[in-house]
Amino acid sequence: MPLLEIRNLVVRYGEIEALRGVSIVVEQGQVVTLLGANGAGKSTTLRAISGLAKPAAGDILFDGHSIAGLGPEAIVRLGISHVPEGRRVFPGLTVKENIMLGASNRKVSASQISREADAMFDLFPDIRAFSDALGWTLSGGQLQMVAVARGLMAKPRLLLLDEPSLGLAPVIVQAVFRIISQIRKDTTVLLVEQNARMGLSVADHGFVLETGRIVLGGKPDELWGNEAIAAAYLGGHAKTHA
Numbered sequence: 001m002p003l004l005e006i007r008n009l010v011v012r013y014g015e016i017e018a019l020r021g022v023s024i025v026v027e028q029g030q031v032v033t034l035l036g037a038n039g040a041g042k043s044t045t046l047r048a049i050s051g052l053a054k055p056a057a058g059d060i061l062f063d064g065h066s067i068a069g070l071g072p073e074a075i076v077r078l079g080i081s082h083v084p085e086g087r088r089v090f091p092g093l094t095v096k097e098n099i100m101l102g103a104s105n106r107k108v109s110a111s112q113i114s115r116e117a118d119a120m121f122d123l124f125p126d127i128r129a130f131s132d133a134l135g136w137t138l139s140g141g142q143l144q145m146v147a148v149a150r151g152l153m154a155k156p157r158l159l160l161l162d163e164p165s166l167g168l169a170p171v172i173v174q175a176v177f178r179i180i181s182q183i184r185k186d187t188t189v190l191l192v193e194q195n196a197r198m199g200l201s202v203a204d205h206g207f208v209l210e211t212g213r214i215v216l217g218g219k220p221d222e223l224w225g226n227e228a229i230a231a232a233y234l235g236g237h238a239k240t241h242a
């Protein structure tokens, strides 16, 4: 049984049909990347999974059970953690406190949470120096690391990552994707990306969304191998075979 299965999902914002029958399967232990242009419905898909957008039709199965219509808190408790677009952090808190907030769904002691937050800095050494500082100023990449670390503190079975590379310098994007490759050992990841090359580099499977519909799905090699499709959807950098 797949960890996550989305069946014919429809989501509307008033008159706008953002998702028009999306079906996606994410197997346990995979990194699955959802690609697509701005406005294709990538964020809406993640918001529907995490309970922030209500499905108008279709179903979302987690571990074989429908979670469509559950509220965000119930979904977090089931083990789904959503790192939304835009790296939200709380400037009045230290970096470590920001990270610890991610564990608010878990029934563990404050000291245990504190130890786990400290351990996050092994995964994100670039932000260790800011751990206990107030009045910190972090770069975009560092803010993204705080957001991902907070998502991981929920000990999710499924981590939803919305455009972690957006606006970051290539070297920082590589650092973020290195972390995604590391956490995949314990966590299944559904990653949203506009940067197809980066998104597929860590993926076991990819899907391409276009105006609310999945137009393509396959292993990264298969997606790159289809030159017409790669040119149309993946940025025109299709491999050329002799």
Ligand SMILES: Nc1ncnc2c1ncn2[C@@H]1O[C@H](COP(=O)(O)OP(=O)(O)O)[C@@H](O)[C@H]1O
Binding pocket: 013, 016, 017, 018, 036, 037, 038, 039, 040, 041, 042, 043, 044, 045
């Ligand atoms: N809160 C909202 N209200 C109305 N329309 C929205 C809202 N959020 C997204 N949309 C619309 O839904 C479609 C999909 O948006 P979104 O899921 O954010 O796409 P993506 O993440 O792929 O850029 C777009 O047409 C967008 O304008």
Ligand SMILES: [Mg+2]
Binding pocket: 042, 043, 044, 085, 162
């Ligand atoms: Mg988006």
